[in-house]
Amino acid sequence: MHNNCPTPDIDAARKRCKAYRRRILEVSQQVPALHIGGAFSSVELVDSIYNELMRRRPGENSPDTFVLSKGHGCMIQFVVLESLGILKKQDLDDYSTARGQLGVHPDFGNPGIEASTGALGHGLSMVVGMALANRINNNDGIVYTVLSDGEVQEGSTWEATLMATSLRLGNVVAFIDYNQMVSIGPIVDLHPHFYPLVEKFAAFGWECVEIDGHDTQAICDTVRNRRGDRPLMIVARTVKGKGVSYMENVPMWHYRSPNKAELAQAMQELE
Amino acid sequence: MRNTFSEALYDEACKNPKVCIVVADISPAGSMAKFGKEFPDRFVNVGVAEQSMIGICAGLALKGHQPFAYTIATFSLYRPFEMVRDDLCYQNLPVTVVGMGAGVIYASLGGTHHSQEDITIAGALPNMQIIAPCDPQECTDATRWCAQQRIGPVYLRIGKSGEPTLTKGAEPWQFGKLRYLRRGSDVCILTYGVVTKMAVEVADALQEQGKSVSLVSTHTLKPLDRAGIIAALKGHKQVIVIEETAPLGGLGAQTKQIAWDIKADCRLDTFSLKDAFVDNNGTWEDLLDAHGLSVPKILAGTA
Known part of the structure; x- marks a missing residue:
């Protein structure tokens, strides 16, 4: 499959991702809660989409589109958009305050935000509609999305999964942030048969590949080498809270913000 | 009505390549089939x-299209309610959700196929607009308007098939405005949707009693023509509301609210379905009658 994703500069990507995590921690001090865990698990995915995969940048009429279906992870989207100049530093400084425009979930109408998400299980259907629109309009744009593995429990996600292949949408590239956790703990405790995911999406006719979701090279290679005649689902193995030792796989960090001592330790680990 | 809807939509789709339709398990016949054949990318059946x-309609609209979602009312509004609220209303997208066979038209198919609370539910949603045409011609006008407007989401409540023409020679249809099908000075009947044909019979009977009767298609339920309602309350001795809808938040309740606000001194009688599921079988008329909606019952209640 043709793709204009050049070989990524892995060192540069690592530096960006550390900076994004540090910026999220900074913003976390303004509010009691902001879904750090689920933002940290998506850092390399969202970084790769914006900085490696999408042609040109959003806000500059990129033909490509990104919808963060797992809207609760939007801190990573906000800090990436800030780094691209699409959101301003003031927007992040005013995050979740009466004077600001950014809340805890992405809202359509804010710079760089293509759809309102936050209620789980909505994103993939909207992505299917956008990809269909691109086809109707003879637009070669790719629609990228990141779902949480939590929202794969939603029936609506499976409706959209079925529709994407029924409509033969080769212009959809989806990632599941496969951190194996929902807010209260491991998904497998709730649903012993939730996994494996690859076989399920493959059975629905998707090209489906499992990779390390913190490996920028693997993310870019998988997208670059996709078939392109059908939608692509990348089951990206991630760690919730990735990058800060005491946050990794600890459910509390789905929502809590660190105190000063915790922040200092986290910043040290991310130097 | 569903045939004129399909015809009007097909015409609009010929004129505007942004118009598309997403249906759920509807067997395409007539103009709907023609739409699917001539514009296959713009006709989607999700099953x-x-x-x-x-x-999908939201995604299409986010990319500049003018989509219609079309299936039986309970499945277009209730089943995907959070999508209607978040994807369409919260994002304020120009998507028309068509509630076909709304109210209790599906009669003996039972409560699972009725949608008598649709006006209440759709009306509670910010940004949602509601249109309920009274006959096939009004359905054409409303469909054309929906295909051209860029204001935001619309719930278009339509009937099924076989509705009579009631608006021949009436003043032109205009979104957001009361439409007088007859003008009189004693009694004003406010109604909308398929039950308008019953209101016509009530109007005829009142005229036979020597009363001068206005008959109004209140096709736009949201935004409601408040000024028009006020004029109707002030301009008649008696106002009668007839609707095939649950009482909470319907036209009757809203008219009473306006009447209180302006301290109206006319008589006001409202007739709707009860706040109860329709659990009897029979024809559409049988179901309405069980809830107090029939010509004799309305005449008795307004005498």
């Missing part, structure tokens, strides 16, 4: 998957 029907 029995109504949540994706609404989400």
